[in-house]
Amino acid sequence: EVQMVESGGGLAQPGGSLRLSCAASGFSFSTDFMTWVRQAPGEGLEWVANINGDGSERYYVDSVKGRFTISRDNAKNSLYLQMNSLRAEDTAVYYCARDYYFNLDHWGRGTLVTVSS
Amino acid sequence: QSALTQPRSVSGSPGQSVTISCTGTSSDVGGSKYVSWFRQHPGKAPELIIYDVTQRPSGVPGRFSGSKSGNTASLTISGLQAEDESDYYCCSYAGSHSYVFGTGTKVTVL
Numbered sequence: 001e002v003q004m005v006e007s008g009g010g011l012a013q014p015g016g017s018l019r020l021s022c023a024a025s026g027f028s029f030s031t032d033f034m035t036w037v038r039q040a041p042g043e044g045l046e047w048v049a050n051i052n053g054d055g056s057e058r059y060y061v062d063s064v065k066g067r068f069t070i071s072r073d074n075a076k077n078s079l080y081l082q083m084n085s086l087r088a089e090d091t092a093v094y095y096c097a098r099d100y101y102f103n104l105d106h107w108g109r110g111t112l113v114t115v116s117s
Numbered sequence: 118q119s120a121l122t123q124p125r126s127v128s129g130s131p132g133q134s135v136t137i138s139c140t141g142t143s144s145d146v147g148g149s150k151y152v153s154w155f156r157q158h159p160g161k162a163p164e165l166i167i168y169d170v171t172q173r174p175s176g177v178p179g180r181f182s183g184s185k186s187g188n189t190a191s192l193t194i195s196g197l198q199a200e201d202e203s204d205y206y207c208c209s210y211a212g213s214h215s216y217v218f219g220t221g222t223k224v225t226v227l
Contacts, residue, residue, distance in 0.1 A: 102151035
């Protein structure tokens, strides 16, 4: 069974940092693109970033470029999102998802990030 | 990238059909083979119900169907059931490994 479990969310101050993790299982993790999607409270879904299987290609939505870094450790079947210079508008539930041939077919339950002083 | 446009809400009685539209541009919906739909119950993760415009993942009931014409994709739920009451989002590949989601539609079963 394909499964993703996110962790690392919590409360951060504006300008602060957090590192999200996503533990994946049940599929060939090292061959698949992986994606982070976020959802602000009461709002819709927003694609944040994705990374190819070997980590050599990374793509970001404009609003996080230069502040967030997506990475992966294929030996640990894990995906990461390093978030720096956090802003109030980054407050959201962050989901990791498998990007299987341009479709986000399996999602984790998400982890809540709150940016507030 | 601007969010794809969906109606805020649609409703129908049990057994009826409802259709949700998802309007984008030629840079996303109109030019993409990769349009998908997700169902999201409150407090839960999104669940893929349609991919590649018209395809259903295994386990998704046949009453869900997808289509596309020009820059607008559509999700039709036939034979509406109480359990279909949820939020629905479309999503399109938008090139350069980026994605754009729809604004979301709340489906209410009357």
